[in-house]
Amino acid sequence: MKMNGAQILMKALKDEGVETIFGYPGGAVIDIYDELVKTDIRHVLVRHEQAAVHAADGYARAKGRVGVSLVTSGPGATNTVTGIASAYMDSIPLVVITGQVPKTLIGNDAFQEVDIVGITRPCTKHNYLVQSAESLAGIIKEAFHIARSGRPGPVLVDIPKDVVKAVIDYKAPGKVKMRTYNPTYNPNRRQLQKVIKLVEEAERPVIFAGGGIILSEASKALTEFSRKAQIPVTGSLMGLGGFPGSDPLWLGMLGMHGTYRANMSTSACDLLIGIGVRFDDRVTGRTDAFAAQSKIVHIDIDPTSIRKNIPVTIPVVGDCKNSLDMLNEMLGDADLGDLFERRKPWFDQIDEWKRAGRLDYEQKEIIKPQFVVEKLYEMTEGKAIITTEVGQNQMWAAQYYHFDRPGHFITSGGLGCMGFGLPAAIGAQMACPDKLVVDIAGDGSIQMNIQEMATAVQCCLPVKVVILNNGYLGMVRQWQELFYDKRYACTCMEHAPDFVKLAEAYGGVGLRATKPEEVETVLKQGLFNHNDRPVIMDFAVDKEECVYPMVPAGAPITEMLLV
């Protein structure tokens, strides 16, 4: 059958089950858009290409599928880089399609030409420059395969305009066969037997669960393992929701803004089982003091994560879910004897830490940001999908919204990318139209992609934006307060827009609370009264509130500044 490149692309996307694309048209992709509107694929027209990628990221996480973005060449392509880098750090499966100038013009500094394959090489899992219409269908198939398999990640496909226009005899691509790429899903059984032995012997074990749990859909298996083996669980920022936040075995988040009990138990444990984590510096603090008395088991599908930052006693390369399923099966046969009895002193100690260092704040006459998040948690019964911006808002969301389910906390963890929350919320709302989606934002980072309010209004998406407005770039201000003698260099946002009026100007709803007693009313109105357009809720919070506990960068995680 005769088809042009654009038609082949659409067929390839349909074959991959793509239902939604986040994108922005331009000269190099006019032909693709011309075909796109003939299909039943929904297109979300963003207002900036960075947002197209963040939205695809939010969509991928909420839906558990590959997110897709489509942008034009040159500036369209370069604008996606931040979004791609964020997805790469957080291992989110994306396929980003960029237009390119015709092959004959490549290298000529043509209008809107940029070497996006070169630019994104270090921040994609893989990328392609499509050389012919004949290879297009196969490359798209391979791109989706690479994006979603193994340790997931973003894949970029750059398509020159003449490839899109070329008419050829279409041949369906065969099965993806790549001899250079073959992720290890099944862990080595002998390694796991060693893990079981350590679990039996351990007096003070801790599980440290990360984003891998969520990506491999291993939450149930993790919960089963933790309960069977009576091991408390802490998590990375990316791991929140991978283990129920209301479970008695949950220790809270680990690391720089982790809970007192999570940091203390990780430092005092004699066995640390890291699953789907990469021991990031925000988690470990000073590495030579991290879990220094402990044997460390590290289970991850990506061998490069293992022994990159910390030495490991037993490395296990494999999918988190497969590994946990096997561990659970093996635990069934293991002799756990008086396990509950033996673990009692350890749990008593953890309870003591829990009492000694609770997450806490005092709500007086000015609204505390923590109070807003806590109220939000209560009023949504913990069921909302929460996206965040980056900084204090992100940490308070992580600390005070107790995530019980995977896929409900969507945040730029590794890259720490301001401007992520609103477009990610748009993506999540597209993926889950019936769910409440809330972006917990700061007044600084919301302004980095505020233009996406227009996207939400155009698509009738009822995303809720909760701005914890303190007039500062709060996290940097906090560092300046604590470590730079309160020299607030350039962190005060003296001029901010009136967010209520701004919401209305976009065609959304704007609400404001300036006193603690207004918080509940505003949340109630904002969350439940408008289901056809976005709502911004602007909370004037305590300007100099800090996120505690805090471990200074590079210090051991036991050196916590508490309130």
Next chain:
Amino acid sequence: MQEEKHVLSILVDNQPGVLSRISGLFSGRGYNIESLCVAETTETGVSRITIVTQANTPLVEQIKKQLNKLINVLKVFELTGSPYVQREMALIKVSAKPESRAEILRIVDIFRCKVVDVSLDHYTIEVTGDDGKMNAILKMMAPHGIKEIARTGMIALFREPK
């Protein structure tokens, strides 16, 4: 931990951009490249890259894993630690005044090199050998004045069991 020289032999898809993925991995992650050599193998579509790097043991493990993670990398071998043969070729342009011409030719003879270009005041010498031989001949030629030098960097293969 002690940094040592490691020789890595990498089989890759022979595609545009693959060398850039590998060199970009080294520069982006702050790994060191002492020498790098790349050319096709007899298998269609497969090239061999030989990289010599300075790293401690955990780091070289990480480098190998990172290389394996690249989609276009077929296989990574570390030669260091097993018997292997290594060669490098250099072209050395050396000043050759009448009084030193005979001496230079004697060195060429001793090292079993070849003179591949000659003029009234220079020889260009082709030399092949391992690290040790390269360093030795450079040392011998230095007093005569080395005008220019081009080296290929090391290539290497495992020895077969005898």
